[in-house]
Amino acid sequence: MQLTVNGEPVELPDATTVAALVAARRSGHDRVAVAVNGGVVPRSTWETTDLAPGDTVEVLAPTAGG
């Protein structure tokens, strides 16, 4: 299925969970947050939330800021 992850088109297997996407993307970050289609996906539901074709996903991590 085709999705948009962090602004880029991405091909993922059907029924990929948010948890699987985070595991593939987290780059060592523990404090990650995920939004799907403009809504927060709580960490407690990552394992049980399947992504769907056309979803727009943001996977975010801590960065330095003022």
Next chain:
Amino acid sequence: MAAQTADLTADLTAQLAPALAREEQQDPFVIAGRTFTSRLLLGTSDAPSLDVLERAVHASGTELVTVALRRVEAASSSALVEVLDRCGVQLLPNTAGCRTAREAVLTAQLAREAFATNWVKLEVIGDEDTLLPDPVELLDAAEQLVDDGFTVLPYTGDDPVVARRLADVGCAAVMPLGAPIGSGLGIRNPHAIAMLRAAVDVPVVLDAGIGTASDAALAMELGCDAVLLASAVTMARDPEMMALAMRQAVEGGRLASRAGRIPRRFSATASTPMAGLPEL
């Protein structure tokens, strides 16, 4: 040099401690029920390295440090949070880059997930050139976030009326700018900051525009409860030394504010008594 600076910090803290400790006991700096002994909040952006940032955090004595969220590919190394955790500071996520209340509320909710904190430095920018806050969107976002259980610290202009509105909707503090973000111009309108301080009952944290130590001292002398700065330290030639300077400036300004300055006069007043002056 790091060791010398650390010794210097210890010496000067020892000198200042009794008067400061007494003042902090009488009138502590409290946000949302948490008491801070440091009145300096530090941003983490633009430090030349994590090692330099860590030394600056220690030298500043800060207990509250701002961070942000970005797409994972563009984010800092995961070592950033490890370093800040090692420093023992509380993380204050910001909503930098947001231009609408909707974006800011969602960013704050994401930050709550990522950092497991309901504290947020709320930024809603209304102009790309000046990075001045948008008061309409800011107030809207603040109200929504307070209702959602957040401890909201909004970055705002130096308008006392907007600050009062932010306090009225339940913000835990207000954080007026001294000058545009990153400008280092200091406090361009000290009178507005003093009026804003008088207009609200919540803590006032001077945020943005600090360039050097005297700016931070002035903020405290104007009655601000704390100072938030980032690039003035992280982009200084020696961030660790500047962090120490800012710490001392905040402490000095605080003490000066509490000590009560002498009135300004237009003419001289002899400081040596005239009585007993010999006729020569």
